[in-house]
Structure formats: C-alpha cells, structure tokens
Amino acid sequence: MFRAVGDQELFQETTRRFLEVEVPLAKVRDLAGTTDGYEPSFWRQGAQLGWTSLLVPEDAGGGSISGHGVVDLALVAYEFGLHAAPGPLIGTNVVAAALGRWGTDDQRAGPLADLLAGDAAGAWAHAEPAPNDGLGDLALTATRSGDGFSLHGVKSPVEAGRQAAYILVSARHESGPTQFLIPSNAPGLMIKPLHGLDMTRRHARLEFDGVTVPSTHLVGRPGSAGANIDWLLDLAVSIQLAEMCGALTWAFDTTVDWAFNRYSFGRPLASYQELKHRFADMKMWLEASCAISADAAAAMDRDQAQRSERVSAGKFYVGRYGPELMQDCVQMHGGIGVTFDHDLHLFLRRIVTDVPTYGTPGQHAARLTGILAGADR
Amino acid sequence: MSDTTDVEDVESFAARARAWLAANMPRPPDESRRDPSDDSDEEELRRVARSRRLQRLLYDGGFAGICVPSAYGGQGLTLAHQLAFNEEIADYDYPTETQLPTFTPCLPVILEFGTEDQKNTHIPPMLRGETAWMQLLSEPSGGSDVAAALTTAARDGDEWVLNGSKIWTTGAWWADWGLCLARTNWDVPKHRGLSVFMLDMHQPGIEIHRIEMLNGSREFCQEFLTDVRVPESLRVGAVDGGWTVGVRWMLHERTVLGQSPYVTGEPVRRRLGQGPGGGVAPLLQRARDLGLLTDPKASELIGEVFAMSVVGSTLGSHIAEGIRTGRLAEDAGAITRLYVGTSAVRNASIAFELAGLSAIAWSDSEAELGKRGIDYLMRQAACIGGGTTEMSRNVISERVLGMPRERAFDRDVPFRDVPRSAPQR
Structure with a gap:
C-alpha cells in the first residue's frame, strides 16, 4: 500500500x-x-x-x-x-x-x-536499559583516555548486536553526544545474546566496561552528534513504520480471507455485523497507518521539526493501533490464532517487538508536545 | 472534468493563483478560530454575507468552479488544479459558510443529473455566490435509513405538491435553494419510488424550525412542507429514479472529508484541527499555564491529540489517491469519515480530562475550560452528524471489503407495507 x-x-x-x-x-x-x-x-x-x-x-x-x-x-x-x-x-x-x-x-x-x-551487517547501539530508556537519554559515557576514548555503560537491546561486524555506539562525552563506530571484536566489549519475542530478529546486550577505542573510531566530532542522533532516530522509526505496515497488511488480508471462508451457524464470519464493524475499524487503522508512514518516509528530507513531527505522529499511531489490529486478527481467528502452527504469531511477534523499539508510542506523543511547545514559544 | 485537452498546466495555474490571491484576497479574520456554535444569528448572517462576497471575488477573478465546465461558468480544469489552488489559498480567507453543501453535494448532483436548462439556470448563480443551497435529505422518522423518506410529492398537472418534514439541515433559515428527496410512489419497494426536486426555499408552505442542541447551538433546522408546489421543470433525474441520484448525492457528500473537486479551501484540515475539544492549541496553553508541559501524562495526551490530527491530515489524500488508482472502491471516503468521528471523540475526552474540575464548574475567567465540559457532552455528535459511524462501518465492510450485506426486510415489498416507527411529533 x-x-x-x-x-x-x-x-x-x-x-x-x-x-x-x-x-x-x-x-x-x-x-x-x-x-x-x-x-x-x-x-x-x-x-x-x-x-x-x-x-x-x-x-x-x-x-x-x-x-x-x-x-x-x-x-x-x-x-x-x-x-x-x-x-x-x-x-x-x-x-x-x-x-x-x-x-x-x-x-x-x-x-x-x-x-x-x-x-x-551493522547494528545501531543506541537504546539503553531502564532507567535510561527515555527518548534522548544517554548514560553510556565516553571519556578521554590517552589518544582515544574509554567507553563505560550498557546498550540493550541491540538488534543484530551479535551478528553485526560494525556497531554504531552513541555515547555521552563531556562536550556532548558523540558517536563511535567500533568493530564487534573490540577488546573488552561483552556481547550477550538475549531471549526475545521475535523469531526472525536477534537482540543482544552490549556491555562496555572500559572499552578503549582510538580517535579514528569517532563518527563526526566529539560532542557534535546530538542532531545526527536525532536524524538517525527519525530514520530508524520511519523504516520501522514501513515494515510494521507490511506486517499489518499481511495479518489484515489473511484475516479478511479467513472471515470469508470460515462458516459458523451456517454463514461466513464476514456476514456478521458485529465482526464487519470491527473489520471496518481495522481497515481504518491500516489505511491511516500506511498514510502516515508513507508521509513520514517522504518527510525525512525536511527540516527537523517537520520531519520529527511526521515520524513521531506515525510511531504514536502505528504503535498504538497496530497491536490492536493484530490482536483483533487473533481474536477473529479464535483458538487457532494463538497456536504455534498458525503463521499469525510470526507477524504478531514482529509488531509487538517494534512497539517499544526506538521509542514507545507514549514517548513519541510526548516528543510531539515538546516540538509543539518549542515552536509555539 | 476538463473541457479541453489544451489545459493550463498546474504550475503556471498555481503561480497565477498565487499572484491573484496576494493582490485580491483578504487574510482570514482572527474570529475564524472561534467556535461556530457561539454565533448569534446576526453574526452568522454577517459571516454568510462575507462568504458570498468572497465567492463573488473568486468568480470575478476566474477561480470559482475550478472543475466545473466553462459552459456553466466554471474554469474547466482538473482536480490537480483545485488541490493546487487549495494550497495557495491556505493562508487567506475563503468562503467558508457557503461551501457546503452548495458545492458538494448539491452542485455535482445537478451537474450529473440536471438537464441542460437546469445547469444553465442554477450553476452560475452558485459560482457567483448568489445562491446558497441546502440538502433536504434526512427525515425525523428515518435516521440513517434515508431511502425510507416519507415526504411525499404528488403530481398535479405541470406541478408536484410536496408534503412532509425534513431534518438536520444546516443553515436552512438563510439558504436560498434546496435539493429534496421525496416519495413519488408508495406502491413499489422503497428504493424505486423516490424522486429528487430542486426547491426554492423562499416560497409559501415551507416552515423552518430551528433546533436547539444541548450546547445551545442552533445551526440545525427542521422544515415542515405543507402543499409546497414545485414545477415539473425543477425535478432532477427520472420520476421514481431518485435513489440513483441519492446514491451519488451521498457519495459526493462523503468527498467532503477526502478531496472534492468542487470544494475550495481547507474544510477538512480545519475540521480535523477544530473538532470537539477545540484542537491542540488550548490544551497546550492550559498545560503551560499549569506547568504541566513536563508532566509525562499530560504531554502524552496533548501529543496524542496532535498526532491524531497529523495522521488525519495525511489520511484524506491517501484515501483519495487509493480511489483514483483503483486500489480502493469509490466508497472508501467512509474510512476518512470514520477516522474523523472516532478521533474527534477521543480528542474531546482528552480535552475534558486535561481541563480538570473547571470543566464541570467554572468562573468567568475559566470559560474556555468550561467549554471543554460542554464539548464533552456533545462528544458523540462527531460520530452522528453527516451519517453515523455505524453506517460508515457498514459501507467500509460491505462496499470496500466486499463483505455480505445486512439482511433487509424492506427489499421486495411495496413501501406502504413496510413496518415503520410510530409517527413522531
């Protein structure tokens, strides 16, 4: 779509x-x-x-x-x-x-x-575990050490953290947010695989206990990465939104087919008004999700306020209503919808994994208020 | 939509519009932010008069009826031109009061079904801002079941005599003309005994009653038609073929929330931004006043209202494009209607929650917060007016997703034998 x-x-x-x-x-x-x-x-x-x-x-x-x-x-x-x-x-x-x-x-x-x-493969080591899991929080520190930097802190969960050869780490330096590109075999870096909901993607916890990296690993100047990290966050979310729309489309189309072909009490599920009305809501959620997601991707070239406005509105909406759509698809299937054999859960797992990744819907809503309050001041 | 293959390209049209607007069109007055339900009659009439003047200005400038054939006073251009014009006029005033339902659904219904004579007589005055139209569609007995109209038109020589009652008409007390759906045959099934008429509202036999809503608004009317005589020349479409007209009529009505080729300005954006709850600006002000901008709960709720309006602003064009490319059925405008209704309901709830106790009991200086309480009482209006969200859900599931239709008990039965509610009032 x-x-x-x-x-x-x-x-x-x-x-x-x-x-x-x-x-x-x-x-x-x-x-x-x-x-x-x-x-x-x-x-x-x-x-x-x-x-x-x-x-x-x-x-x-x-x-x-x-x-x-x-x-x-x-x-x-x-x-x-x-x-x-x-x-x-x-x-x-x-x-x-x-x-x-x-x-x-x-x-x-x-x-x-x-x-x-x-x-x-590459991995973006940006998110940190609670209590440093707010949007914009950055607790992993980078301090000067000889000719390079010493990194202390934890990044988790990092998608493909163990599969990636190159890891982009965001860190807090005394001069401001700073990014490094480090190889996954950097001495002292501990990469621990995590259990996860998603069957198709892997996550890891990255522990930096005094990982020393040379200055050549800097991406950009120290302290200057704030706006860049913001752009990468918008980028990650805009791509995530498109991916979520694909998963939602599969689930919706599959469930519509099911409703036409599944008979109860002598009539297809698709003929019951109660269910038809829920399909109408799901169709609205899906179309609105695709509309804002396409718009968010298109907005990536615009200035920061406009771009982040579209991206965060998208993450709020798809993050709030996407899982509702998925769970309603499960409900429409009945018992078979919560079995391992049915493919629905492959998509449910991805959507649910995406919801808090790169910021929860609530965090993105609050970010919108910040953008508004800033523009309005 | 266009008269000729040699149309002005959209970019040069937009540039011409930009220059003309800058030279001729006033900026929107501050009062456009005000809730229309606050209007006194005098203020409303003043706004209507201003709308008529602005419409005349557009007409004289060659920007009225952008998608209307030039034979009827329009510009003979395309939807792309209209959309470009809407972008250009966004920062200016425009004829708000007289856009709807005059330019959709009334105008396209006459364009599609009117005789050459009817189009020549009635469309140019619309474009010049001389005639404001209304739709006499719903009836007190019918609710969502529009085709169950009881208002009757009986043939009398070269005239029809109309009797009955219509309801939920906006601005009927100052409108000039109306499109009226009436029953011309009681002995056939409901959809096959209807006809459509153009009605001069300034004539004997039409009594207009203002309906007071629970928030004090008096924008809606009910009309009582008693022996109203309409010449045969004002009938639109075939005798007993009124439902063919009615289906298109309601489809054009739904384009209001998508992209109508006949509507100028930004009614959709304004509606999304200013539904129940008053939009996001007063919420932000309230949060700032109370030092709540850093409160996570409050900032999430305010952000939600803003997100819903941003998403809504992308949905209309997304659906319109889906219809144009054939991905979605023409009835998919019902998706936008459902979104507008359900998001307005959510926004009204959030605004009420953020207003706190002042929404239920307020001092003079807290009137704005008190309005959040009143808006909350009116919350469901967003899911009722213009066709209920239940009807939208029927349309989406049946006509967009192709699911089986609800069983009807009035299909192959003469309408006079169909069970109906006890008479009201």
Missing part, C-alpha cells in the same frame, strides 16, 4: 519476488531455530538488489532508486514486514547512512564498503 512510482515499481517487485522465493514462511520457521536467524548468502544477495546502498551517496559507493533513498528503503521494509523476512535491515542501513554522511575516508573504504557489499 506504499505506492511505488517509476523505477521504484520494478525495484519493489524484485525484492518481493526474491523474498517469496528465498524466505517463504516455512523457511522463516526453519531459520527461527538458528543462531543468527538469517543466512549470510541471503543477505549478500539482498545487498546486490540494493537493500544496503539506498541511503549512501553515490561518491561513497551507494545510490538510491528515485533520488529519495528513504522512500525507496521504506518499500523494501514494507516487503520485509509483508514476508516476516529476517535480516539486519534497519541496523545496517542506519550504520551505512551514518558512515555515508559523517564517516571518515577510512570508515567509508573499510566498514562502509563491507556493509554495501553485504559482506557484513
């Missing part, structure tokens, strides 16, 4: 066909039992289709389809949601976008080239 235009159509169609063939739901279930949740060859092929290069400028080896890379990537993310596809899509693209914009020549030549080729 994200409208592709021109070359985007072929691009989206190619990704769709690839996912249909490579990760049908039976395969997704097989992969759920594996450590990493996806196969390196799958990711490398996806990178060849363009999944990792859309947000990176051409002079750094990337390139978009339409000139608007976030909208292009949203089409890929929508297909990921629609197919419950595994793979470090958001983390890799956040890291690649950061390096494309602010990376040094060395970072572009090494890590970014690996990410673009699909030879390595």
